[in-house]
Amino acid sequence: MTGAGADPALRRLALTLGPVLFLWNEDRWRDFYFRVADEADLDTVVIGETVCSKREHFHARSMDEVTERLIRAGKTVRLASLALVTASRERKSVRRLAEQDSFEIEIGELSVLPALQGRPFAVGPMVNVYNAPTVEVLAKLGARTICLPPELPLASLERICVRAPSVAIEVFAFGKVPLAISARCAHARFRGLTKDTCQFICGEDPDGVAVDTLDGQRFLALNGVQTVSGTCHVALDDIEQLRAAGVLGLRLSPQTCDMVAVAQIYRAVAERKLDAQAGRRRLSEVYPAAAFSNGFLHGRPGHELIERTADAR
Amino acid sequence: MQLICPAGTPAALHDAVDLGADAVYCGFRDETNARNFPGLNFSRDELEREIAYAHSRGVHVLVAINTFMRAGSEQLWEQAVDDAVRLGADALILADLGLLAYTADKHPGARRHLSVQAGAANADHIAFLVEAFGIKRAVLPRVLSLAEVAALTREVPCETEVFVFGGLCVMEEGRCSLSSYATGLSPNMHGVCSPASHVRYRKDGDDMVSMLGDFTINRFGAGEAAGYPTICKGRFSAEGRDGYVFEDPVSLDALAHLDTLHKAGVSALKIEGRQRGRAYVAQVVKEIRRRLQPGAAGNVDADVLRKMSEGQRTTEGSYDRRWR
Numbered sequence: 001m002t003g004a005g006a007d008p009a010l011r012r013l014a015l016t017l018g019p020v021l022f023l024w025n026e027d028r029w030r031d032f033y034f035r036v037a038d039e040a041d042l043d044t045v046v047i048g049e050t051v052c053s054k055r056e057h058f059h060a061r062s063m064d065e066v067t068e069r070l071i072r073a074g075k076t077v078r079l080a081s082l083a084l085v086t087a088s089r090e091r092k093s094v095r096r097l098a099e100q101d102s103f104e105i106e107i108g109e110l111s112v113l114p115a116l117q118g119r120p121f122a123v124g125p126m127v128n129v130y131n132a133p134t135v136e137v138l139a140k141l142g143a144r145t146i147c148l149p150p151e152l153p154l155a156s157l158e159r160i161c162v163r164a165p166s167v168a169i170e171v172f173a174f175g176k177v178p179l180a181i182s183a184r185c186a187h188a189r190f191r192g193l194t195k196d197t198c199q200f201i202c203g204e205d206p207d208g209v210a211v212d213t214l215d216g217q218r219f220l221a222l223n224g225v226q227t228v229s230g231t232c233h234v235a236l237d238d239i240e241q242l243r244a245a246g247v248l249g250l251r252l253s254p255q256t257c258d259m260v261a262v263a264q265i266y267r268a269v270a271e272r273k274l275d276a277q278a279g280r281r282r283l284s285e286v287y288p289a290a291a292f293s294n295g296f297l298h299g300r301p302g303h304e305l306i307e308r309t310a311d312a313r
Numbered sequence: 314m315q316l317i318c319p320a321g322t323p324a325a326l327h328d329a330v331d332l333g334a335d336a337v338y339c340g341f342r343d344e345t346n347a348r349n350f351p352g353l354n355f356s357r358d359e360l361e362r363e364i365a366y367a368h369s370r371g372v373h374v375l376v377a378i379n380t381f382m383r384a385g386s387e388q389l390w391e392q393a394v395d396d397a398v399r400l401g402a403d404a405l406i407l408a409d410l411g412l413l414a415y416t417a418d419k420h421p422g423a424r425r426h427l428s429v430q431a432g433a434a435n436a437d438h439i440a441f442l443v444e445a446f447g448i449k450r451a452v453l454p455r456v457l458s459l460a461e462v463a464a465l466t467r468e469v470p471c472e473t474e475v476f477v478f479g480g481l482c483v484m485e486e487g488r489c490s491l492s493s494y495a496t497g498l499s500p501n502m503h504g505v506c507s508p509a510s511h512v513r514y515r516k517d518g519d520d521m522v523s524m525l526g527d528f529t530i531n532r533f534g535a536g537e538a539a540g541y542p543t544i545c546k547g548r549f550s551a552e553g554r555d556g557y558v559f560e561d562p563v564s565l566d567a568l569a570h571l572d573t574l575h576k577a578g579v580s581a582l583k584i585e586g587r588q589r590g591r592a593y594v595a596q597v598v599k600e601i602r603r604r605l606q607p608g609a610a611g612n613v614d615a616d617v618l619r620k621m622s623e624g625q626r627t628t629e630g631s632y633d634r635r636w637r
Contacts, residue, residue, distance in 0.1 A: 083488070084434060085438070086435055087461070090435075091435055091437055095437075111437035111438035114444070128408070128409070128410075128488070129410075130381035130382060130383065130409065131384040131409070131411050132384060132411070133409075133410075133412070134381075134409060134411035135411075137411060137413075137414050137445075149490070150490065151494075151501070151502070152384075155385070157384075160384050180485070180490065180491050181485050181488055182559070183456035183485070184483060184559075184637045185637060186558055194637055196635075211549045211558055212551065213529040213549060213550070214529050214531070214549065214550055215522075215529040216550070217528055219528055219549065220491075222551070222558070227484070229494055296494075299497060301494065301495055301497040301527070302493055302495075303495065303527075
């Protein structure tokens with residue numbers, strides 16, 4: 001919460017790396033975090049499986065090694081919990097996360113709150129926080145950081161920051177947007193399997209499976225039981241407004257592009273060493289496959305890109 | 314088990330009461346409820362009149378205030394709660410944590426149900442909300458198998474209510490921004506999903522193309538009935554293969570499992586469809602009532618019910634584990 005109450009125009013924006021939403025194999029996952037630890041200019045790194053409990057064992061072996069390296073590199077580490085918890089195995093897994101006290105937990109839903117017994121925690125973007133009274137409920141229970149749902153417009157972010165200054169508000173600022181989660185695995189079904197017989201087939205698509213319209217428009221992507229946006233949400237043009245609104249952190253969601261370079265671009269724009277348009281141009285070199293969007297922040301359809309005009313701040 | 318029927322309009326509420334509902338659910342005519350469709354829902358005066366009518370026949374009225382409060386306009390949602398309590402609603406169906414806190418604080422005596430939009434999918438989650446806000450009943454999201462519904466119902470310190478017939482959310486309720494991604498209007502914030510204001514149909518040769526916002530959601534060949542462009546039931550293309558990637562245009566029918574739900578201790582069965590008319594409610598209520606009779610035989614009215622379903626095809630959804 002450093003800087004809350006100071007001149008908003010000077011406030012430093014923290015950069016948080018969100019959890020990897022896709023199933024990356026053990027080597028890729030570990031090497032990704034090693035490089036992030038060694039090279040990326042990030043304040044906080046959130047790790048853990050948020051999408052599907054069947055994937056959890058893939059990274060269990062590397063977890064200690066990865067967290068240790070991140071800590072040694074000076075990053076704050078949070079452990080993320082599942083967004084959809086139904087089976088008893090999943091409830092146990094979430095409880096185990098709540099019971100460890102080495103790292104702050106970032107909750108993906110509310111089942112874990114009683115087990116935390118008032119210890120501080122963070123709230124992930126899949127928890128429905130749409131207003132300040134909801135922030136206040138969570139703050140009383142120990143929430144210190146809340147990453148708001150990606151569909152929230154700037155107007156709401158502003159109101160929330162003004163009325164609930166006790167919590168650090170973070171905003172989803174880069175990556176394919178998590179749009180929905182289901183009991184059904186559309187990804188497994190697309191490969192002729194089901195959730196129960198999936199053979200971890202989503203691991204073959206480290207960027208998800210692109211879902212286009214029948215007229216060839218890029219629309220969505222399958223990521224196991226989760227559906228993500230076809231576009232990559234990029235809030236570079238909105239950074240000054242986010243800062244002015246009182247937002248304290250920007251969340252970068254890992255994609256299959258050079259995330260060290262992505263962090264560098266966001267840091268440079270956040271520190272006003274690079275203007276947003278130039279940042280966006282550099283970002284399209286780093287992630288050429290992606291179409292960018294930021295419509296959600298402007299109360300517009302999420303897939304749209306609203307560019308900052310010259311006269312806007 | 315109580316039978317909870319939809320009431321999109323005062324006339325539909327009247328019908329549901331007359332046709333044998335134990336309770337009806339409805340909402341105010343604005344974005345405070347998750348069926349904020351043109352021509353639906355209740356003014357304060359209408360609700361007052363209809364509550365009096367329902368109560369005169371021993372039927373409860375549950376008021377859904379189950380969208381998420383827009384930051385800065387919380388008063389609209391709080392006023393809806395105050396008014397529903399003042400007008401004599403038998404329970405409020407709520408999803409927003411801030412609004413649950415407001416209601417528990419300002420109206421501790423008002424019965425609170427947890428909306429399906431709260432997406433509380435396990436016993437710990439629900440138990441926490443019971444403890445924090447005095448929830449008396451939770452409406453379960455359509456992500457659980459029958460066995461999971463039974464286990465959860467045994468464990469939670471409140472009643473449970475489940476959907477048994479009508480529209481099917483393929484995604485977990487209250488956690489879906491697909492509509493908002495395509496149109497800017499969302500179930501959580503505006504109470505709409507794939508809103509009619511953003512739907513277009515256009516002819517392309519022999520095809521009828523259905524669109525939501527800028528996106529093609531389906532193409533129908535000559536002779537194929539053109540359905541409504543709900544994203545999760547649209548036809549798309551992935552890796553060059555066309556198909557219903559998420560789910561076919563089907564609706565939920567779990568009526569074959571009423572006995573199992575009863576044995577599981579489920580308190581209430583919910584029929585989706587505040588946008589549907591009298592004939593629909595009448596037929597579904599009649600069929601459920603018949604099946605709840607001891608020794609009731611199989612589904613004699615299956616065809617009638619199926620014809621009333623979206624796309625005229627049904628699924629048991631997540632209740633059948635294989636659906637996943």
